[in-house]
Amino acid sequence: MSLPGSAVAAAVRPDSIAEVVDVLRHTRPASVLPRGAGTKLDWGAVGAPIEVDLDLRGLAGIVEYNPGDLVVRAMAGTPLDVVQADLAEHGQFLALDPPEAGATLGGIVAAGASGPRRHRYGTARDLLIGVAAVLADGTVARAGGKVVKNVAGYDLMKIYTGSFGTLGVIVETTWRLHPRPPDRRVVTFAGHDGALVRRLMHSALTPTAVEALGEALVVVFEGLTPAVRAQADAAARLGEGVVTTTVPAGFGVRPWLPDGIGLKIAYEITGLDVVLAALRRLPGTRVVGRVGVGVLEAGLPAIDRDQLDRLRAVVARVGGTVVVLAAPEETKRRLDVWGPVGDALPLMRRVKDQFDPEHRLAPGRFVGGI
């Protein structure tokens, strides 16, 4: 995958944390783009040209895994799939399911990528319990640890999650794990609206995913067989649901095409109908998303500035925001891809200045030109 922006001066692939430190020290003040498998490099703003392409796939492997503690520590360049395979042998899993095949742990954290199971388990922000990062000046710094419950020091795991490489190079991650559910039932409703989602949300049912998939609503229950069977039957009766054991094609897959526009829309849960109505007015829109937590993804062939502004105005009425995650580079240059950030932007800039005073990490790719 080629990098957005202009040509890269140097590509480096360190094999250890010490080598990452060396690279950052020796290339000062060149701009650096930390990256994993490159599955989401086209997310975010285009940014300034990158002089050092810092490929972290050499930092791979599980460092520590004690199944009895339900915790795993792994290098940031390790692909999630590889980690899951090891955990599965012990009946456990990392409850993150972003759809990009081959994505690395570090990339998932930096992009804040998640999937359908977010409904139950949250995102990387909720599961990451320890982190090591190399800052722009070569400082190696850890936060958190390897125990699930820990309030010693600031929770830097939260600010690295979704920071798009702009605060530090994530080199090692430690995660809370969950027991792998033995069985699954899937309830599919052909059509959906806010009323159906509302009935589901206010019932005592405990799905692991509540997904819009185009016009359909897919509700997933994972757990013990008798429990998921009973819950799926009860859920099906909330509308005209059909119960199966497998998810439909396209489940949880990002709804945009390689050259298309990919939007991420966060909104108050009850705003679903408002957001869907606004999206339907844009031709060729496909929607996928976590309607139980209030996050939708939309894929569409094109969008112009006016359409984006109008969509943002509607979504703002239900407390939400619209981010243009993926789009052709020319399109991104014409749009404000992150949109308004609110009154905390100056504070975010100060955080950036503290972590990366020379603005060399992923410059210009984040909100407000950070």
Place this chain on the structure above:
Amino acid sequence: MTGELAAVIRDLRTAVGAQRVLTDPLQCRTYECDGLTHFRVSPAVVVLAECTDHVRATLRICSAHRVPYVARGSGTGLSGGALPVADGVLLVLSRMREIVELDIDNQRAVVEPGVINLSVTRAVASQGYFYAPDPSSQQVCSIGGNVAENSGGAHCLKYGFTTHHVTGAVVVLPDGSLVHLGGKVIESPGYDLLGAFVGSEGTLGVATEVTLRLVRRPEHIQTLLAGFRSVTDAAGTVSDIIAAGVLPAAVEMMDRLAIEAAEAATHCGYPPGADSILVVEVDGSAAEVAAHFADVRRIADARGAFEIRVAADDAERALIWKGRKSAFAAVGRISPNYLVQDGVIPRTALPDVLREIGRISADCGVRVANVFHAGDGNLHPLVLYDDAVAGETDRAMEANGRILDLCIAYGGSVTGEHGVGADKVAYMGRQFTPEDLDTMQRVRCAFDPAGVSNPGKVFPTPRLCGEAPGARSGVHPLQEAGLAAVF
């Protein structure tokens, strides 16, 4: 009193009203400590804030005069987080206790910081909801304090901590400016500064409004109390439950001394002769609870539980919990003085660590009662002593310190939920490197460059917030040269 302080008092009286500014030493002494009572400092000034504007004005005035301030909720903290600064302002938020909005449809509550934790659940219970984080102090502690400490509780094993249940906060920064972090929505573009604020122990600013997630009450709850002849059997039961793929809502453990104390205080009727007890609660759908509860019983049996009691109804459940939830206060019955500890270890190290705590207790000649959230390895050893006996306080302190070192040695943490505060500052340098701590303080410098917000807490040495050498906050040179656009 310094000239600066006199000016601060004058400005505060004008800004928030003289009746909300206390300077009488006797009145100020009410606030000299939090739940960690052996640290006491009387503040020079106390401000009783009633609204966000009062908080803004107070912080603006403190910053302008470079006078430190400390925020305080209900003052139940156990690490000295709300310990005042002698020449500073103590900002009390307990009068800001309005539930601003209950938005059941969006599963959110918007509250002022002084709102008591349990009031939130009480306000939404009739609609089938609850606020999940449930510290044992939940009848008195405030949401603002919970946010600052990232408080946990018995049910956090399944439901997570405060940080998982806060989606928004209105925060007054130390310079008096206001920022809106998050809201009712689950995420917003930009850095997750809300995530950094939660658990920052009052060092990054003051929350004046908090948006909380409300959780649907589980359909079924089952609670069991099991008595064991040895701590190892109880600890083994916990490991086996987790290994069986069961995630209980809570797994709590108490040892013989803690049971004895609870019995004396609450007559909770825990199994006589037990060397340790486990309280296990499972919740969820009927079928799920039935299956998992059967697993838990079978495992406890196999590990030699000599008595297993199942709560038949809410009243019996409350009785089982009563002994556990009152354990801290209860040890006061069997010892003139005690220290509450809050270490964390990887769960599988539990039997080894308990053995070593026993050794430390014997070495130092002080008794240690153990109460803990066993499911997540969060220990609350209670070190019992009598300060009237010469040398005993020192020996208790020594035992206390050695237990924390033990937690660090096993790869754990010196605090799982009570915070670093003033109490554990000295241990931060053992758990983290200077680089780790310095990096955390970069966040501090972004929020509070003047260092006036709860100084002396969390970090052993403050970072100087001046611009780093070569710092440049403008645009990137390549951008400047027209080679790149921002969007």
